[in-house]
Amino acid sequence: MFWKVALLSASDKGARGEREDTSAQVIRELVEEELEGEIVEYRVVPDEKDEIQAALIEMIDYFQADLVLTTGGTGLGLRDVTPEATLKVCDRVVPGMAEAIRAAAMQRTRRAMLFRGVAAIRSNTLVINLPGDPKGVTEALMAIMDMIPSALLQVKGIGRDLDA
Template sequence: MRWKVAILTASDRGSRGEREDTSAQVIRELVEEEMNGEIIEYRVVPDEKDEIMAALIEMTDYYSADLILTTGGTGLAMRDVTPEATLAVVDRLAPGFAEAMRAGAMQKTPQAMLSRAVSGIRGRTLIINLPGSPKGVHENLAVIMDQLPHALGILTGREGDHG
């Protein structure tokens, strides 16, 4: 089964072209290699709640992504507003993904407890916040990757709750 995946990077410097978006490249590689995903949309926006919200809504409602993976904006800095933007657009929470990622990342670095990442559902789209660093993206996605196809199958109605 091929999954439609969108990547949204929240980065002031990235949106101005001042920084290469290596975290999105890690997401792209893992999605294509590990879960048979197709990247249908990719965007870099500044750390602005309204712009993040607008991009999430468009990726869900217009592009009909099965999964949106965000990178960046999940820390404690004042400009880190990705979780708030995500919470503003989701219909339901799916907290297990964020909880599992934090728990898994804590095994590697205690700084993982600083993550405010959230995960939720808008319509039939799963939205998961990832950290901004390539290493953090890889470590967090590795924790949840094996559960994503089943979760997306249930969410999109392609499979029942119990496989």
């Protein structure tokens, strides 16, 4: 199945053009190769809760992305607000996906317990927060990649529910 994917990078330096968004390129490659999806929208916004929320809403409601992947803003810094912005615009959480990302990363480094990313649903779109660095993005996506199609089918109402 073809998946429409939107990519949102939360980065003050990226939004000002002071840093190349290498994590987004990694995500783009993995989405195209592993998920057989297409990036339908890509945006870099500063670490501002309101701007992240507005971008997520537009990607979901206007571009009708099946999946929105965010990168950045998931640490403990004062400006790391991507999880809060995600939860503000979403209706339901999918805790197992974020737990799987943390568990996989913990195999490599105990610092992974500081990752605050979430996975959640708005309407019939799955939103997954990823770390901001390319290595972390690869590790995180590969930890859950095999379950993303099943999750998307369930969110769309075409997959098998776990309760069924």
